[in-house]
Amino acid sequence: MKAKCYIRGCAAISPQESFAGHFAPQLLTLEGKSMMRVKEPDYSGFIPPNSLRRMSRVLKMGLVAALQCLRNSNTSVPGAIITGTGRGSLQDTEKFLHNIRDYAETALNPTPFIQSTYNSVNGLIALQQQCTEYNNTFVHRGFSFEHAVLDSMMQLAEGNATEVLTGAFDEMTDEHFYIKSRIGYWKNELTQPAELLDSNTTGSISGEGATFFLFSSKPSDICLEGIKMVYKPSGEELQQALQAFLSSQDIAAEEIDLLVSGRNGDTQYGHFYDGVEGEFSDARVFYFKPYCGEYDTAGAFGLWAAVKELEIGPAKTVLLYNNFYGEQHTFMLLRKAAI
Amino acid sequence: MEALKLKLKQQIIEALNLQDTKPEDIDDNAPLFGEGLGLDSIDSLELMVLLERNYQIKVEDPREGRKILQSVQTMAEFITSKQVA
Amino acid sequence: MAERVFITGMGMISAIGNNVEENFRSLRAQQSGLGHTRYIETIHREVLPVGEVKLSTEELAERAGKPGSPEFTRTTLLGLAAMQEALMSAGISDPRELPAAFINASTVGGMCDTEKVYFDILDPEKEGTFLKYIDTLDCADCTQRIADETGIREYVTTISTACSSSANALMYGARLIQQGLVQRAVCGGTEALTRFTINGFNSLKNIDKQFCRPFDQQRNGLNLGEGAAYLVLESESLVRARKARVMAELSGWCNTNEAFHPTAPSPEGDGAFEAMRKALAMSGRAIADVQYVNVHGTATLNNDASEGKALERLFGTEVPKFSSTKPFTGHTLAAAGAIEAIFSVLAINRQMIFPNLNFSEKMEELGITPETKLLEEYPVRNVISNSFGFGGNNASLVFSKYEG
Structure with a gap:
């Protein structure tokens, strides 16, 4: 698609x-x-x-x-x-x-x-x-x-x-x-x-x-380039899915300048976030759950926070990663469009 | 009858959460639905619950309900007729 | 040009049978599944008829190979029964063989079992196995358990648009295939009877104390039912590659909203009309190509009047044969769209139109009447299946005979 x-x-x-x-x-x-x-x-x-x-x-x-x-x-x-x-x-x-x-x-x-x-x-x-x-x-x-x-x-x-x-x-x-x-x-x-x-x-x-x-579908400042969901992956499968997503979007990890992370402070699922964050050592990381708490659709607040970051800059390319109690994992890629 | 109608108005306001409405704003004969208070079919079901809980009157047929729930007056008359019977 | 989407497998369980063939036999024998509940604890037990699956939750668990697993609710077990049959009928022995989607539909998730222990869950003094039910409170639980039993995992989600839920699940799966995101999607819904839902519809005063009478002047509401149904959808290229048997084509679909009232349809059936019209247009078929409409036909005062008007508006004086199969199964809510999708495919493959039971008197506001007889050897090539729900959610699907 x-x-x-x-x-x-x-x-x-x-x-x-x-x-x-x-x-x-x-x-x-x-x-x-x-x-x-x-x-x-x-x-x-x-x-x-x-x-x-x-x-x-x-x-x-x-x-x-x-x-x-x-x-x-x-x-x-x-x-x-x-x-x-x-x-x-x-x-x-x-x-x-x-x-x-x-x-x-x-x-x-x-x-x-x-x-x-x-x-x-x-x-x-x-x-x-x-x-x-x-x-x-x-x-x-x-x-x-x-x-x-x-x-x-x-x-x-x-x-x-x-x-x-x-x-x-x-x-x-x-x-x-x-x-x-x-x-x-x-x-x-x-x-x-x-x-x-x-x-x-x-x-x-x-x-x-x-x-x-x-x-x-009409161009404006911020573009949601893609989304990838991963259901109940192992840590390794999640990493593979991330790499596949980045290459499907034709983007290198270094190009991501802001990672919006759904880390929720639950030690049981911290390793998923460790793995993803580890791939973007150059990027700034913004954690949104301390501001909205954890709930089924907290990812929507994460996306909102990502949009607000892109609006004020300097971030131009944002990756959002969230999971809900380790079962449903999602990546979204956003870009400030060059208009 | 007058006391019953006042009580009914208070109960309707509470049951339907008509926040800015006072009992004296509701005319005895004004239609509850459509033009009058602007109530709808879900409100009519809520009013049937009101009749059942407060007056032990069960309205089974929605078509019968429509006749009873025309106005505060028709509701009060119906309740009175049931209590006499 | 988007790929065509074919149905290659079907599985179901309802009040009239524990698999597709049993359902077909009951339809043909004109044998309704309505009666009084054996399994729900409710004061309405002897008063309000329901279409209940004729197996206890324990028997369902036994059949699914999950005895003594209280976290497998009746909703999940009904779904598992239908899922296992659907995969088998599609000739899929290992669902993990390729990335596939499972798009499920549910209106109240595991409420059937949760409602029995809900107040124990709230009681801090109480501990026990019922705590296993906590996660079954939502709609995702049954979907994930069924997905995990089969190994389908590329896309896993649940749709809830009231009575049109599983029609929307089929639509969504078909679109995932057309967009090239998967080649296979198993779609449908599962619904168990609950005290919650029975009381909910009863509070709306739209449950008939008699067996429901769709499209009849004297109709007085619906009867609730339970069941589950899944259809295996595959892309044309996958079908060709694995030489799968095609049961029918899902050739058109449309979802519209009434934007009229929280629970009632518009009197002239605007949403129903648009949903049918656009679904048919998408299928590339003309009005004259439709031989049968499996109507939503809940037998509530509003639905049948509104849906009947929509049929008359769309087809004019040439309204095709139509019937509601809800007097057989009851209204199975989230499962209804998928159950009736299977009945639509059966109508095509068995060349048969199933009767609208309990009809005797034409509605005064309509010029049309439903088909009341079983028609055999009837040339059915295209069927429209309607599912309409609360919140104004309308869905129409078009099923077409597979001709290579």
Whole structure:
């Protein structure tokens, strides 16, 4: 597949002050547990009150990040809407599970069930923007956003769309934080973002976010050149996949001047990052998880951070590498286009 | 009846999260759906849940539901008729 | 010119059979799989009919060679049964022989088993094997377990667009092949009945207490079902190289969105119309070339009215034979698109049109009625299969007879 995929605009709701469009990385101070929450913007300027009243948290986050991205890109109706989410609306899923039990399966509110459906954010974006074109949602941990990106690149390559709105959203609830803590997803002791990468313990800090991009086949400043996903590789297979990806993109390791790395401070998966980072000794490395935390679609925040780095320079060629708990690994290559 | 209607309005505002609406903003006879409060079919299901939880009235048929849920007045009349019966 | 995409293998399990041939026999015998649940603990057990697979989770585990493995949920086990048959029917003994994709579809992942232990998981006092279920909460779990059992790993992902999920999985796999990213993609979906989903659709008041009656004036909602189905898609060049048997061509597809309402389709079926029209255009077939439409036909008030309008708009007075097979299987949500894709291929290969059960009275808003009889030796060359869902997600697929 050969198609140019330019990034015309983006928007992020994250634990950072990202919504306004700039990225001034701030290490937060957490209290109580190793969990970062997003800074929610004022949604009222984006969603009519009559629609807003029913929406749960991640629906608002997802919809508004998408709308802000469209605004930032001077577009209103994209040619396709494609998203990824690992968990969808956890709040609604939990509410419906609790209601089933509390009301013994009688007189149940339909709203949490409807909103627990993974594609509900996509449906809302399409509805609000009256976009009747291609619409898809991937729900596969660290391959949710990444397949949304691949699908988008294919849409552009096929000529089915010239502009694709592509994004990801995930939230964390206290209930789900506890559930995942039972199988070692998070650091046992309260760990501050500033200590995340040097903590030398297992688990990570939980994060969340909603991030959207407008991909276009029409040239603009920043180009997403390619993506490669690798499923459950050994360390050696990952290295081979990296080399194959670089050569398929016709680029030498020395040409990468910035590596955006998803290192999450979990010692179980550090060796993957060691291996990849070791290939780019000349490049500057930016670690994005201390700013957004770990979640299924954190890779989307990583891509957003890479775009922001390219916008301000001096980086011209960026490689993004991320994995989700050692199973789903992804490389993306970005370039500042010579226009 | 008046007390019932006021209570219904409060319950509707809470159930549907009509944040900027006060009970006195809702006219007894104004249509709840479409033009009036601007409610939709999902709201009508939520209102049926309200009737079932608070008044032990089960509406099985969505077509019957549409008649009962026309306005606060029709809802109150229906509840009263069920309670008498 | 993009490569053509062929179907070289199929596997399935549903309320009417544990493999493709059993499903075909039930369709031909006009034997519905609807009834009351044996395996779900719910107060609706005796009230709401479902299309349940006639094997317990333990029996499914036994058949899949995974006895005593609670981390293999019913969703995963249904998927494994369909996957094993699909690979076998495609003559693939080692799926690792070339880089392939597994594109799965799911609406609630392992909820079927997770919901039984969810409140134990939340209880810090409780410890035990149920902790193995935690990772089965999401949709990726079943996909990865099935992928890992088979060794498919080049592309592994899961799509969730409600009731059109597996139709979108087939579309995505076909596009990966056309873009040259893989030569083979196994695509479809798996769905187990859950208390969560039964209560969800019941809260929307669209489950019929009787057996569902698609396209009937008296229809009153759907019946939920469960099952799994996968189709092996291969590029034309791979098919030629390995001399694979071709079952049919996936010749056209389209995905549109209604942009109308969170759960209801537009009254005039705008999205359905566009999805069918564009899928047919892509296939290079004309309206007159379509002999059969396997409709979404859930028997909800809205779907059938909207889909029927779309059929009338697209085909005018020449609407081909159409039927909903949901009175056989129930609505299997994420699996429905793939299950009905297999029924579409069977219609072509067995030259047969399957009846729309439980129909008696024409809908007042439509001029058309579904096919109610089993038609044998019927010349079926092109079939449209529709899958429409919540969030306005519509998908139409076109299957065509393979003629070399």
